[in-house]
Amino acid sequence: MPTFNDLVAALSSPIASERNKAAVALMDIADSRAVQPLIHAIENPDNRNARGTLVYALSAFDCSGRFAQLFGWALEGGFETSNESISILHDQEIIPSEEDLLRSRAALEVAAQKACFDSKLKEELLALLGGVDG
Incomplete structure (x- = not known):
C-alpha cells in the first residue's frame, strides 16, 4: 500500500490515470495535508486538460x-x-x-x-x- 508521501509524489506523474488514482486515494485517506498538493496538481498547466478528478478529490476537504x-x-x-x-x-x-x-x-x-x-x-x-x- 502506498504511503501518503508516495501518493503526493504520484500527483506529479505525467500520466493522468496515475494522478487520478493517487488523488482518489488521498481523498479516501482524508488527511488534510493533501489539500496543498492537490491544489498544486490542479494548477499545474501540464494538467489543464485532465484535472476534473483532482478537483473531485479536493471536494473531500474543507475549501x-x-x-x-x-x-x-x-x-x-x-x-x-x-x-x-x-x-x-x-x-x-x-x-x-x-x-x-x-x-x-x-x-x-x-x-x-x-x-x-x-x-x-x-x-x-x-x-x-x-x-x-x-
Whole structure:
C-alpha cells in the first residue's frame, strides 16, 4: 500500500490515470495535508486538460476561503473541472468575500465575451455571485 508521501509524489506523474488514482486515494485517506498538493496538481498547466478528478478529490476537504480559486477553475476548466468546482462551491456553501465577488464578476464578464462561452455555465456562475450580471 502506498504511503501518503508516495501518493503526493504520484500527483506529479505525467500520466493522468496515475494522478487520478493517487488523488482518489488521498481523498479516501482524508488527511488534510493533501489539500496543498492537490491544489498544486490542479494548477499545474501540464494538467489543464485532465484535472476534473483532482478537483473531485479536493471536494473531500474543507475549501472555505477558496471561493475565487474554485470559481476560476469553474470558469476556465473543461466540463468536468467546471462541474466539480461548482459542486464544491454549492455543497460546502462557500461564501465569497467582497474582493472575491469583484474579481469573479470581472473574470466572468471577460470570459462571457468569447463567442464560444457556454451560456448555461454563465447562468450557474452568475447564481454563485448572487445573480448580479455585471
